[in-house]
Amino acid sequence: MARPRVRVIPLGGVGEVGKNLTVYEYRGDLVMIDAGAKFPEEEMRGVDLIVPDITYVKERVDRLRGILITHGHEDHIGGLPYLLPQLKSRAPIPLYGSALAMAYAEAKLDEAGVLDLAEFHVVEPGQHYQLGRYLTAEFVPVTHSIPGSFAVALRTPLGWAVHTGDFKFDPTPPLGPPTDEARLRELGNEGVLLLLSDAVRVERPGHTPSEAVVSETLYRVIGEAKGRVVLTTFASNITRIDQAIRAAYRHGRKVAISGRSMEQSTRIAQDLGYMKPPPDTIIPLDVAVKLPREQVLFLTTGSQGEASAALARIASGEHPAIKLQRGDTVIFSATPVPGNEDTVSQTIDQLFRRGVSVVYSAIEPTIHVSGHASRDELRFMLRLLRPRFVVPIHGEYRHLALYRELALEMGYNDAQVLLPEIGNVLSFGRDSGRREQTVESGAVLVDIIGNRNVILRQRDEIAASGVIIATMIVDRDSRQLIAGPDVSAQGLDGQIDAKVLKRAEDELRRFLEKRQKGGFSYGYLVSRTKNVLSRQIYRDAKIRPMILPVISEL
Amino acid sequence: MARPRVRVIPLGGVGEVGKNLTVYEYRGDLVMIDAGAKFPEEEMRGVDLIVPDITYVKERVDRLRGILITHGHEDHIGGLPYLLPQLKSRAPIPLYGSALAMAYAEAKLDEAGVLDLAEFHVVEPGQHYQLGRYLTAEFVPVTHSIPGSFAVALRTPLGWAVHTGDFKFDPTPPLGPPTDEARLRELGNEGVLLLLSDAVRVERPGHTPSEAVVSETLYRVIGEAKGRVVLTTFASNITRIDQAIRAAYRHGRKVAISGRSMEQSTRIAQDLGYMKPPPDTIIPLDVAVKLPREQVLFLTTGSQGEASAALARIASGEHPAIKLQRGDTVIFSATPVPGNEDTVSQTIDQLFRRGVSVVYSAIEPTIHVSGHASRDELRFMLRLLRPRFVVPIHGEYRHLALYRELALEMGYNDAQVLLPEIGNVLSFGRDSGRREQTVESGAVLVDIIGNRNVILRQRDEIAASGVIIATMIVDRDSRQLIAGPDVSAQGLDGQIDAKVLKRAEDELRRFLEKRQKGGFSYGYLVSRTKNVLSRQIYRDAKIRPMILPVISEL
Structure with a gap:
């Protein structure tokens, strides 16, 4: 029988900045580190938020021992309200993190009405948290642009797997402790199998200034x-x-x-x-x-x-x-x-x-400084931990590629540095690291109608299930509507007839006419269009298609 | 009778980066400096290019003594093929500029088939070019990111008006001469009424590095x-x-x-x-x-x-x-x-x-350097010329505002520094500078169908004359069309019937189906959609409405 290996699967946050989520597995134990969200780009009109596709975890939820949160930023906790309900766990899922991260997560889950799906564990540095049979987590303080930030050190039977989270080495942070170099050095002495390192600021030479x-x-x-x-x-x-x-x-x-x-x-x-x-x-x-x-x-x-x-x-x-x-x-x-x-x-x-x-x-360049490590700090982290294998995360592909060059310059070889893409299964034994298959993964689009009406859609489902497109033209200066709204359906044959569409368009037009005075911001038009059309179409046709508001400016 | 004043009217390039065009007038003589174009922003789908509204010049074309080109960049010459035909001058309009700028302008006009509308004058530094009765132009070499760049010094009966164009002080330019400091200092000694200065790099301290x-x-x-x-x-x-x-x-x-x-x-x-x-x-x-x-x-x-x-x-x-x-x-x-x-x-x-x-x-920060002056250079230009009045141009509003702060720090007072908006008439006597009325001005949208079929539209005409909207959804990864095209008309009642619209939509669908293989780039879809629909609709309904291709990504 093959020897058990540590498996690492980034489901978000690599080849992109946002929606960080990484799965770690060893035999029957699985943990997630972070559960972030990402804001859509300009062309993805009508999508409110994007979260990782966690099909892989859903299918193994009985092995999920917990979600470890490095810190309380949106791209690390913003996915929780949408991901926890998908997991359909019988018991609340344990979340681990700093008091601040836990409080932010709690507020989010409360607002979404899904507070009962999680169980909150406020962690302390130096403590060990047992996660199933094989894995133990320790939280190591790091400096970043929010207090209560941690690197996660996972003890596995093959050695430590260290996940830096977002970090820099700030020797004089105005709030909270500095990055715990002593503990990181000890981990290095104890033996680090694997480092997953924040890479987003690898383009910058030297050291990021102190806050x-x-x-x-x-x-x-x-x-x-x-x-x-x-x-x-x-x-x-x-x-x-x-x-x-x-x-x-x-x-x-x-x-x-x-x-x-x-x-x-x-x-x-x-x-x-x-x-x-x-x-x-x-x-x-x-x-x-x-x-x-x-x-x-x-x-x-x-x-x-x-x-x-x-x-x-x-x-x-x-x-x-x-x-x-x-x-x-x-x-x-x-x-x-x-x-x-x-x-x-x-x-x-x-x-x-x-x-x-x-x-x-x-x-005024020092009116803001970054919370992320520059090249000297990335090298220092490698020096402290001396991992056998290295995987850059948290960055666009160019950041991951430049991090590999940095590691190679420090003496690592090609076999020791793995560049991940979303869904890659990276598997590590004591002496070998390799990329295995790619699992189902990608982006789930979150559509928020009204207050709590959340619809999740896989990207490739959307075309099949049809969309409603609402087109408008706005004057750049006055922000007045100069044409539209015009509502049409794509791929909804048989589910919706022309009359329903016409009624929805009339409803939207009436709504906008009443509010024409001050001019419309882009965001207001998008959110109102989605709400008005979605409500009206659901009332008449009992379906909830994706609504794509398209606002052109002239 | 009021004493004649020098009037300066920026018709583009202030409160924006792009489509630079400034009018100078004294009594019966009018000149334009530069005639630039600007690329539209993301939300202005379906527009190929934007040029300044030159209604003011059109109505006074008999007084237009020439167009002076500072250098051969798009945002200084790109408007020529669209603006010259509008001027409807009986004789070709004299263009003045460096050999390189003239050759680039000539190539553009030739390509657009309007070469006969201009008369090209290659200028030499130190020469004076008489422009009507009251104005004379001298071209002063400056360094920028293209050879053959000039500041224009206009001699008026009230003193020199100096228009810097885009410049920096590069003491060691690899091609061409350095900025002619000696001549600028002489102009200062002779008496500069007015300086219009490039302001786009005012955020940067110090001196822009040499090329x-x-x-x-x-x-x-x-x-x-x-x-x-x-x-x-x-x-x-x-x-x-x-x-x-x-x-x-x-x-x-x-x-x-x-x-x-x-x-x-x-x-x-x-x-x-x-x-x-x-x-x-x-x-x-x-x-x-x-x-x-x-x-x-x-x-x-x-x-x-x-x-x-x-x-x-x-x-x-x-x-x-x-x-x-x-x-x-x-x-x-x-x-x-x-x-x-x-x-x-x-x-x-x-x-x-x-x-x-x-x-x-x-x-690799020095793999590129800017062609524009940083703060020390902007101050140096002011020191050389010692103008009585100062107007920052070529920049977003924040650049113009920061330039004013810089001039105030050097001892100028509020009455000497005028911040322009497009269309403002700035009027200068020996001892007074003021903003008068605002003339008809703004943006003209250029729509290019096929090879040479150019349509110019005023922004506010578009809503009145109606638009055709073509909506499509593209898969982000595969670049395949997953919904659409859907073609609808806005504000074209009576000019186009449903059958024409349907036929245009079918034509576009057939066209795209034939080319579905490799996936579509955004730019390809926009240009093909415009061409196919425009051709078909013109054939059936003999009108040329604006076509707005709207491509969403999922």
């Missing part, structure tokens, strides 16, 4: 500001939010938060003690807007230019409470995620048109 | 390469192409060019003596592919990830002649223009998947 660099810049920039200050960053970047609050406090400014996701994330972080803002510094928004302009800082969502976020509404002058004028300052303490460059630029231009001073990374 | 830096990097990178080398850059970047050829020559490689626009641009540059490659270095493609892999370098189009360019076909393995394998190298000697980041990244990933080494600016 502490941003503290200094924020202190200086906020100090120079004369009027109101608005600062935007990711809602989950608790470290950054904490630093902004401290800088505001030292300059005698109160802080108010605008944006639901940021209010929620900071409340949770405070409740759990990750963040301890100076007393009486955070005040309600309605109090803050009455303060003198130089005595307040607003923390807002919208750092990616999202049309519905607080900052976009501030930029267009439509925010109900926060109005800006010449002499005020907006700080972007984040860089655009690839794909968002245009919307971020448009928001910056709009703010400049209001006479506001805008501070962003192109003109 | 000579790229020579060193190219020499090193090509020297390290083992197999075939493919280098891609803009077809018009003659300086870069010349450097690549020299580096190849010094390493014993022959050079072959693939890509129609690059073949044309280099042929013209050689004919005019801008480029003098070492003899016997450039060889035909069919000869080059038979050489040993380490003895050849291919220069190709496609640095922006364009689907139909040579490099995209190399990356997908579909190039008829150039095949790459592990050990070969592809060099991107260009950075993505905003909006092209995704397609460039996809091309890089695809090349890495073939095992090719890819060198690009994220990992």
Whole structure:
């Protein structure tokens, strides 16, 4: 009989940035590390979210010993509300992770109404968590752009398998402990079979700056500001939010938060003690807007230019409470995620048109630093762990390929470095690593109608089951509808007749006519079109086809 | 009577990057500087090109003394084939510019069949060109990423108006003369009323590196390469192409060019003596592919990830002649223009998947340098010219706003720095600069059907005149059509009946079915859909509505 091997199957997060999910298996035990989601690209109109296809895990759910969460970012926990219901486990599935990651996951599952599907285990560094018969997990603190970030070390009968999660080596993190180099070195001494390493920043030479660099810049920039200050960053970047609050406090400014996701994330972080803002510094928004302009800082969502976020509404002058004028300052303490460059630029231009001073990374490079390891740090991780086999993850294909070059430069050989694609089964013995077959895998499209009505579709099912296409043309400047909506069906023959289609189109037209005044944002048109058509077509024809809103601009 | 003033009207290139066009007027004399085009953004499906609305000039064509071209880039000359026919001038319109810019313009007008509408004047530095009664132009050499680049100094009765065009101060340009600082300083001494300055790189501190830096990097990178080398850059970047050829020559490689626009641009540059490659270095493609892999370098189009360019076909393995394998190298000697980041990244990933080494600016920063002035250079230009009034141009609004801050820091006051929007009339006397009314202006959409069938439409006409929408869904991976085409009409009541529409849809479906094999690129579907539908609808209904191909991906 063949000797048992460690099997690793990335079901997301390789050849892409987003929806991280990796399966580890040894004999009868299976664990998942992370369960992320990804936002769709521009051309995938009508899709709200993308999660990994976990058919492989579904078919082996009796062997699933738990889901280990490295940290609480969307691309690591965002898939949970859609993936847990698919697993159809008889008992709640154990989730392991930091208190912050568990609290964020809990809030997500609660909102989706599936809280009972999970069982939460808050982990402590240095503890060992038994996962079935053969596997044990240890969580090793790492620094990243959210507190409570861990690398996962899985003890297998063949040695340690270390999964870095997202990490950098920040010797002076403003919140939380630094990456535990001592423990990583020990793991290396104990024997690491396999390293799966974050590779997304392999293009950058040297060492990513410490998050502490941003503290200094924020202190200086906020100090120079004369009027109101608005600062935007990711809602989950608790470290950054904490630093902004401290800088505001030292300059005698109160802080108010605008944006639901940021209010929620900071409340949770405070409740759990990750963040301890100076007393009486955070005040309600309605109090803050009455303060003198130089005595307040607003923390807002919208750092990616999202049309519905607080900052976009501030930029267009439509925010109900926060109005800006010449002499005020907006700080972007984040860089655009690839794909968002245009919307971020448009928001910056709009703010400049209001006479506001805008501070962003192109003109103030240390207003933001990355949470990911640069080349020197990637090499250092390899040096500490000295793994026999190496697999780069968390990156586009070019990042994985460049990581291989880096490992080869350090003396690894071609047989030791495996470049994965989604669904590849990578199998490791003590002396051999190889790619075996590819399992069913890919992307599942998540369609959210109304509040909790979630529909999951395999990509290749969609063509077969038919789609409804709603086309509209919008004037670029006025944002008024200048043609449409026009509703048509594709591949739904026999399931829907012309009358139903016509009624749905009329319903949508009436709905939009009533709301024509202010002009339509792209996001609003997409979500309303989906909701109105889906409801009407379900009522008349009792089917829920995919709705594809297509909005052209002229 | 009011004293005559110099009037400046930017009709494009402000609050945007692209379609540069500025009108200068003094009493009865009017000149245009540049006549650029711009590529449409993603959401403007079905539009091939955008050019400025020149209604203002059309209504005053009898006063138009000429079009002065700063240099031969698309965003400065690309509008000529569409704008000249609109002007309906009785005599050919005089164009002024460098030999290279004139040759590129001539090729464009010839291709569009409108060569007789222009009269070409190749200018020399130091010469003065009389433009009507009151205006004289002098062309001052500047360095940029194409040889034959000039700033234009317009002598007006109120002093010099200097229009920088695109420039940087490169003390060691590999081709052509450096920016003529001495002459700029003289102009400053003679008295500059007004400076219109390139502002697009104002976010960058310091000084843009010399183009000579790229020579060193190219020499090193090509020297390290083992197999075939493919280098891609803009077809018009003659300086870069010349450097690549020299580096190849010094390493014993022959050079072959693939890509129609690059073949044309280099042929013209050689004919005019801008480029003098070492003899016997450039060889035909069919000869080059038979050489040993380490003895050849291919220069190709496609640095922006364009689907139909040579490099995209190399990356997908579909190039008829150039095949790459592990050990070969592809060099991107260009950075993505905003909006092209995704397609460039996809091309890089695809090349890495073939095992090719890819060198690009994220990992080799000096493989490309900008042709535009950074902050120190922008300040230096102001110092040389000491203009009374300053207007930033050539940039998004944030660039114009940051340039104003830079000028204010140098001691200018609010009344001296005017931030323009498209169509603003800026008017200058010896002691006053002000914004007057806004004239009819904006964007004209260019629709190209087949070879030479060009339709120009004002944006706001389109809704009124109706559109045809063709919807299709394509599988992301296989690039097969999985639904559609579905053709519908909006706002064309009475002009087109259901039968015509059905016949056009059937025609398009038949056309696509015949070509289903290899899968469809986005660009191919858009252009074929427009051509097939336009032809069929014109045949049946004798109208030419705008065709909007809408391609969703799943």
